[in-house]
Amino acid sequence: MTMQIPGSEHFSSRPTNFDEMTAGLPESLEVHTVSQEQIDALDPLTYEVVRHRLWSVTEEMGEALKRMSGSPIVTDANDFDFAICDELGQEVQVGLYNTMLAGAVDLAIYWTLQHRSHNPGVREGDMFLCNDPWVGGGLHQNDVIVFQPVFHDGKLFAWTSAICHEPDLGGVGLGSFSPAAQDVFSEALPTPPIKVVKDFDLQDDVVDVWIRRSRVPMLVNLDLRAKVGSNTVGRKRLEEVIAQYGADTVKAVMKRMMADAEGRLRSKLTDLPDGTWSATGYQDQSHEGDRGVHKITVAMTKREDHLTFDFTGTDPQAGMINCTYAGMRGGVMLALLPILAHDIPWSAGGLMRCFDLVSEEGTINNATYPAAVSRGPIGPAWLTGTLVAQCLSQMLDRSTDLGASVQAACCGTWDTAVVAGLDERGEAPMPFLNVMMEPMAGGFGARPEMDGMDTGGLFCIPMGRVPDVEMTEFLYPLLTLWRREEPDSGGPGRQRGGVSASLAVTLHGTSQPAGLVLASAGKAVAQNNGLAGGYPGNTGFDAVVRRAELGEVLADGRIPQTLDDLGSDVEIGHCYAQSHLAPGEVLYMNWQGGGGYGDPLLRDPDAVLHDIVEDKVTASAAEIVYGVVLAGDEVDRSATEARRAALREDRRDRSQSEPRDRGTVDTATARRIDDNLVIDGDTVGCAHCGQGLADVTRDVSLGLATYDGASTAAGPQVTSDPAYYVDDTIVFRQLCCPGCWTAISSTIVPADHVGPTDDLATLGVTPRLVAAE
Numbered sequence: 001m002t003m004q005i006p007g008s009e010h011f012s013s014r015p016t017n018f019d020e021m022t023a024g025l026p027e028s029l030e031v032h033t034v035s036q037e038q039i040d041a042l043d044p045l046t047y048e049v050v051r052h053r054l055w056s057v058t059e060e061m062g063e064a065l066k067r068m069s070g071s072p073i074v075t076d077a078n079d080f081d082f083a084i085c086d087e088l089g090q091e092v093q094v095g096l097y098n099t100m101l102a103g104a105v106d107l108a109i110y111w112t113l114q115h116r117s118h119n120p121g122v123r124e125g126d127m128f129l130c131n132d133p134w135v136g137g138g139l140h141q142n143d144v145i146v147f148q149p150v151f152h153d154g155k156l157f158a159w160t161s162a163i164c165h166e167p168d169l170g171g172v173g174l175g176s177f178s179p180a181a182q183d184v185f186s187e188a189l190p191t192p193p194i195k196v197v198k199d200f201d202l203q204d205d206v207v208d209v210w211i212r213r214s215r216v217p218m219l220v221n222l223d224l225r226a227k228v229g230s231n232t233v234g235r236k237r238l239e240e241v242i243a244q245y246g247a248d249t250v251k252a253v254m255k256r257m258m259a260d261a262e263g264r265l266r267s268k269l270t271d272l273p274d275g276t277w278s279a280t281g282y283q284d285q286s287h288e289g290d291r292g293v294h295k296i297t298v299a300m301t302k303r304e305d306h307l308t309f310d311f312t313g314t315d316p317q318a319g320m321i322n323c324t325y326a327g328m329r330g331g332v333m334l335a336l337l338p339i340l341a342h343d344i345p346w347s348a349g350g351l352m353r354c355f356d357l358v359s360e361e362g363t364i365n366n367a368t369y370p371a372a373v374s375r376g377p378i379g380p381a382w383l384t385g386t387l388v389a390q391c392l393s394q395m396l397d398r399s400t401d402l403g404a405s406v407q408a409a410c411c412g413t414w415d416t417a418v419v420a421g422l423d424e425r426g427e428a429p430m431p432f433l434n435v436m437m438e439p440m441a442g443g444f445g446a447r448p449e450m451d452g453m454d455t456g457g458l459f460c461i462p463m464g465r466v467p468d469v470e471m472t473e474f475l476y477p478l479l480t481l482w483r484r485e486e487p488d489s490g491g492p493g494r495q496r497g498g499v500s501a502s503l504a505v506t507l508h509g510t511s512q513p514a515g516l517v518l519a520s521a522g523k524a525v526a527q528n529n530g531l532a533g534g535y536p537g538n539t540g541f542d543a544v545v546r547r548a549e550l551g552e553v554l555a556d557g558r559i560p561q562t563l564d565d566l567g568s569d570v571e572i573g574h575c576y577a578q579s580h581l582a583p584g585e586v587l588y589m590n591w592q593g594g595g596g597y598g599d600p601l602l603r604d605p606d607a608v609l610h611d612i613v614e615d616k617v618t619a620s621a622a623e624i625v626y627g628v629v630l631a632g633d634e635v636d637r638s639a640t641e642a643r644r645a646a647l648r649e650d651r652r653d654r655s656q657s658e659p660r661d662r663g664t665v666d667t668a669t670a671r672r673i674d675d676n677l678v679i680d681g682d683t684v685g686c687a688h689c690g691q692g693l694a695d696v697t698r699d700v701s702l703g704l705a706t707y708d709g710a711s712t713a714a715g716p717q718v719t720s721d722p723a724y725y726v727d728d729t730i731v732f733r734q735l736c737c738p739g740c741w742t743a744i745s746s747t748i749v750p751a752d753h754v755g756p757t758d759d760l761a762t763l764g765v766t767p768r769l770v771a772a773e
Contacts, residue, residue, distance in 0.1 A: 008369035011134045011192055013111040014325065015352075018088050021110065025117050031087040032155040032251060039252045039259070050245055050253040051345070057237040058082055058093050064233040065162050068226035071219055072475065073165050076467040077437040080164035082230060083348075084238065084254075085109055087156045090349030092254045096462045099337050100139060100377055100385070101163055102348040103330030107136025108145060109159050112193045120195060124151040127197030127231055129210065129224070131169065132190035134369055139327040139377035141188035142166050142176050146196065146227035150235050152247045158254070160234035162227040166220055168420075168433050170213035171374070174517045175418035175435050179288040179576035181320040181372035188374070189213060197228060215420065216433050258350030265344060265354045266305035273398055275764030276301045277391040281383050282750065283364070284524040284726050285575035286319025287372075291727045293525055293750050294318055296365055296383050299761075300391035307355040309388060314363040320576065321521070322367035323376035323384075328359060330377065331384030334460045339392045339405050375519055378414035383527060385460065386412065393531055395764055397674040403448055408491065408534055408595035410452070410459040411442025411500060412527030413520060415540055415591040419581060421507070421514030423477045434476045436503070436589065438483060441466040443490050443498030443537055443593030446530070448675060451607075452498030452594035454616065455485055477509030481550075481560055486538070486590060487618050488716045492625045493534030493596020494603050494675065499616050500538060500593035504560070506550060506586045513582040518542055518573040522592055524711075524722035524730050526748035532675035533743035534596030535625070538717035542573035545586040563588060575725055590719060598675045599743040600626045601644050605635040618716065625715040648741040657705035657738045662692030673763050676737070676744050677702075684765060691739030694760060697770045701759055704735040704744055711748045718748070728752070 022031065061082045066075055073079050081101040083094045089109030094102045108130050116122060127148040130137045137145035147161035169188035172178040176188040184190065196206045202225070210224065211217040242250050280297040299310045309332055323331075332355065333348065341351055359366040365380040367373060386409045393406040420433040441455035457464045469480045481504040491497030507514060521527060526536035546569040553560050560566050566586050573579070581587055608628040611617035622628040627644035629636045665685030670678035678687045684694040684702065693702045708731040712718045722730035729751040735744045747753075760767055 004368055005370055011132060011369065012325065013107040013134070013136045016110045016114070021088065021113060025113065029117050029122055030155045032152060032157045032247060033087060034248050034251045034255060038248055039255050042249070042252050042256055046245070046249065047253055047256060050241065050250060051257055053241050054084055054093050054253070057234055057241065058084055058095055060237055061160065061162060061230045061234040062095050062097065065164065065226050065230040068222070068229050069164065070222045071164070071167060072437060072467050072471065073167060073435060074223070076465055076471065077440050078461060078463045078465055080162070082162045082234070083160070084234065085159040085161070086251070086254050086349070087158060089113065089159055090258060092257055092347055092349060094346050094348050098461050100330035100334045100381055100460050101143065102337070103333040104136045104138055104326035105145065105161050105163070106349065107326050108193060109147060111135045116193055122149050122156065124149070125198065125200040126195055127228060128193040129196040129206070130191060130193040131188070132192045133324045133326055133373050133376060134190065135192050136326045138163055139323060139330050139381055140373050140375070141169055141190055142374070143377065146224070146231055148197070148231045148235060150238055152242055157247065157251065158238060160231050160238065162230035164223060164227065166223060167435050168215045169220065170215070173578065174420045174433060174515050177374050177416060177418060177517050177519050178320065178372070179517060179519055179578050181287060181374065183372050184370040187372055196224070202228060215431065257345065257347040260350070261344050261347035262350035262353050265341060265351055268340065269302060269305045269307065269354065272302060272395055272402070273764060274303055275395070275766060276761050277394045277764050278759065278762050279387040279390040280753070281387050281527060282525040283321050283379060283383060283521045285521070286321045288574070288576045288578065290319055291725070293726055293728050294321060294364055296380060296387060298384070298387045298391060300388065302395060305354070308358060309355060310358040311363065311365060312358060312360060314360065314365055317362055317364050317367040317371045320372040320375045321379045322364050322371040322373050323380040324373060325366050327376045327381035328365040328384055329357060331365065331381040332357065332388050334382070334385030335389035335392055338459065338462065339389055339396070339407065342405065378416065379521060382413050382460070386527060389459070390529065390531070394674065394762065397448070397532070398672055398764065406531065407447050408445030408452065408497060408531040408597050409528045410445045410594050412522045412537065412592040415439040415542065415589055416519040417542065417587065417589055418517040419478070419514050419587070422510050422512045424511060425477055425509040432476050434472070434478065437467045438501070438503045438589065439591040440464045441501045442591060443500045445528070445594035446491065446493050446495035446497045446534060446597035448495065448597055451496045452490060454490070454498045455501050456498050477507055478505050479508035480505050481586065487615050488621045489538040489593035490616065491528065491530045491535045491537040491594060491596035491717065492600035492715060493530050494598025494600065495596065496603070496611065496616070497528070497530065497534070497537045497594030497596045500591050502588065502590040504586050504588050507581060507583045511583060513580045516544070516579045516581045516587065518577045518579065520575055523575055523720050524725040525750065528592050528595045529747055530595035531597050533599040533746055535600060535714055535717070535746045536595050536748050537593035538590070539720050540592050541590045541719040543588045544571045544573065544579060544581060545569065545588065546571055548584055548586045550584055550586060572724060601647060602742070605640050609635050621716045651707065651734070651736050651741045654709070655705035655707040655736060658703070660703035662695050662703060664690040664692050666690070673765070676742055677763065679765065684760065686737040686739055686742065688742050689737065689740035691737055693737065696760065696765060696767050699760065700767045702744070703738065705738045707734045708751060714746065714748060
C-alpha cells in the first residue's frame with residue numbers, strides 16, 4: 001500500500017449538503033432555482049414536451065462529439081457520455097453510452113463549485129477540464145471531462161458536460177496503462193478542474209500544457225476540441241429551450257425529472273421484499289509480477305424504499321487494480337440503471353438519492369491518493385458493478401413481476417491490449433497507438449427466460465459498438481486474421497450465457513516491433529458468474545505467437561483458423577504485462593462471455609442442438625456439460641436421459657454433505673426464491689424435488705452437498721490454467737441439492753473462498769434462530 005500524501009484529501013469529492021454548498025458560494029455567483037409550488041404547477045403536456053427537448057439536447061451533444069472526434073474509441077466504440085445537470089450539479093439527464101460515468105460527473109461539479117467559485121471563479125463563457133478521478137468526472141485519468149456552467153440573466157442555470165476515454169495521456173506505460181504501477185506517479189498525471197475555456201475562447205496555454213503529456217497529442221487535441229464543441233452545442237440548444245418555454249418552466253421540468261425518477265425507483269423498491277443479499281468476487285493479480293487474488297465484497301440491504309451497499313471487508317488497495325470513490329459509485333450505477341431503472345428515465349440525480357454507500361477508505365474500490373488507478377473503471381469498478389448486479393438479480397428473482405430484469409454476469413471485465421509503434425505506410429513514418437476495442441463484443445449474461453445475447457456488447461455501454469475491421473486496418477498498420485465468435489464461451493445453464501469472441505491480429509505496414517501492454521482479469525478466477533446454478537462463462541486468454549509461420553501459411557493461399565495453424569511458440573500473456581509484437585508475430589485475444597442461468601442439465605435438449613448447429617456449443621461440450629447426446633443430426637432422447645442421470649450420479653459421488661433432516665416442502669404452494677429454491681413457512685427447500693434444505697429457525701446456511709475440483713471441471717469454457725497466473729488454489733465449486741443433485745451454485749473461486757455462496761443471507765432470507773439444533 002502506498003503512503004498517503006498530506007493534503008490529498010482536499011481533492012476527494014463526495015455527495016454534498018446542497019444548502020451548505022450554496023451558502024458557501026460568493027455573492028457574485030447567483031444561482032437560478034424554482035420553488036416546489038412552481039414544480040407542482042407544471043401541466044403534464046408541457047412537462048413531457050420539455051423533458052423530451054432536454055433529452056434531444058443531450059443526444060445532439062453526443063452526435064457533435066462523435067462527428068468532431070478522430071478517435072475510434074469515440075467514433076466506433078462509443079466509449080463516452082454526456083450530461084445536463086442543474087445549477088448545483090445534480091444530473092438531470094445522462095446519455096446511453098458509458099453509464100459508469102454517471103456516478104462521477106456530478107462529483108466534479110460539486111468540487112468545482114466548492115473550490116473554484118471564489119478563485120478563479122465560475123463565470124459565463126467558462127469551461128473546465130478535469131481528469132482527476134478523486135475529484136470525479138471520470139473513473140481514471142484517461143476519462144477526461146470538459147464541463148461548463150450555463151447562465152441565464154446573469155444567474156447560474158445549469159451545467160453541461162462531455163467526457164470520453166483518451167487513448168494516451170502519458171505515464172510510463174503505453175496508453176497510460178503501466179502494468180507494474182504501484183502508485184499514480186507511474187500513470188497519467190491527474191489534473192483537477194482547470195479553466196480551458198474563458199470568455200468563450202479556448203486557452204492556448206492550457207491546451208499546450210494538456211496535449212504535451214500525450215504520445216498522440218494531435219488526437220488528444222482533437223478530442224479536446226470535440227468536447228468543447230459538444231458543450232457549445234449543449235449550451236446553445238439549452239438556451240433555445242429556455243427562450244421558448246421560459247427559464248422557470250425549464251428549471252421546474254429539470255427538478256421534476258429527478259423527483260419523478262426518484263419516486264418511481266422508490267415505488268419499485270417498496271414492492272420488493274426487505275432483506276440483505278451478498279456477493280464476493282476477486283481480481284487475479286494486482287500488477288505485473290503479482291500472483292495473488294484480491295477480494296471485493298458487498299452486502300446489499302433493502303429497507304422499504306432505500307438501498308445500502310456495504311463494501312466492508314474489501315481488500316486493501318494494491319498495485320494498479322484500484323478505483324476511487326467515483327469508480328465505486330459508477331460501478332453501482334452500471335448495475336442499477338439497466339436492472340432497476342431500465343423503464344425509468346435516467347435522471348441520475350434522482351436515482352442516486354435512493355442508495356447509500358458504505359466503504360472503508362484505502363480499499364481497492366475506494367482507494368486513497370496516490371494509489372494507481374489506471375485500471376479503475378475496467379477493473380474494480382466493473383467488478384463492483386457485477387457484484388451489485390448479482391445482488392439486485394437475487395432480490396428481483398423472488399418477484400414474479402420484476403423477474404424479467406434478472407440477469408447473470410455479463411462478460412466480466414474489459415480485456416485491455418494496447419499496441420503502439422511506427423506506421424511506415426505513408427511517405428514519412430508516423431507513430432501510432434491503438435487500444436484494441438474488439439472486446440466491446442462481450443457476451444451478455446443469461447436471464448431466467450432467455451439466453452444471453454451473443455457478442456451483445458457491454459453491460460456498461462448500452463450503445464457500444466465493436467470497431468469496423470477495415471477502419472482499424474486503414475488507421476493502423478495492422479492486419480486482422482480473424483475476429484469471430486467462440487463456441488463454448490457462454491456460461492452453460494438452463495439458459496445459456498452469451499458467447500464471446502476472439503481476435504488474431506498481426507503487424508502489416510511496418511518493419512519495426514511494436515510495444516504491447518496487456519491488462520485484464522478473469523483469467524484465473526471467474527468474473528462472469530452464473531446465477532441459480534448456472535456456470536460462469538469462459539475465462540480470458542491472451543497470447544502472442546512468436547516466430548509464427550504466418551508467411552508460409554499466407555503464401556500457400558491458406559487463411560489461418562487456429563493458433564495451431566500459426567506455430568507452437570505461444571507466449572501466454574499474464575493478467576498484467578508489458579511485451580512486444582514483432583512483424584510476423586500474432587496477437588491473440590479471447591475475451592469473456594456471459595454467465596449462465598440455472599442448471600445446464602435442465603436445458604431443453606433441442607435448444608442445445610440448436611446451439612450446436614449455430615456453432616455456439618460444441619458437440620463434446622453438449623455431452624460433457626449439458627448431458628445431451630446426438631444421433632446424427634438429432635438428439636438421442638434415451639441416451640440423453642441416461643447421460644444426464646449419470647452426470648447427477650457423478651455429482652452425488654464426488655460431493656461431500658452432512659446429513660440434515662429438514663423434511664420436505666410443498667413446491668406447488670411455496671414462495672419462489674430463485675430457479676431452484678423455494679420457501680414454505682420456515683423451511684427453504686428444493687423447487688425440483690421438495691427436499692428440505694434449511695429451517696430458518698435453526699440454520700444460517702443451506703444443507704447443500706459441496707464439490708471442489710479443478711477449475712477445468714466446469715467444462716471447456718475454462719481456457720487457461722489458473723496456476724499460470726496465481727499461487728492460490730483455484731477450484732470449481734459446485735453446491736447441489738442432496739435430494740435430486742440439481743446445481744444450486746456453480747462458481748470458480750479460490751479454494752479458501754468463504755463468501756456467502758451457501759449462506760441464507762445471500763438469498764435475502766434472514767434466519768430467525770430460536771433454538772439450538
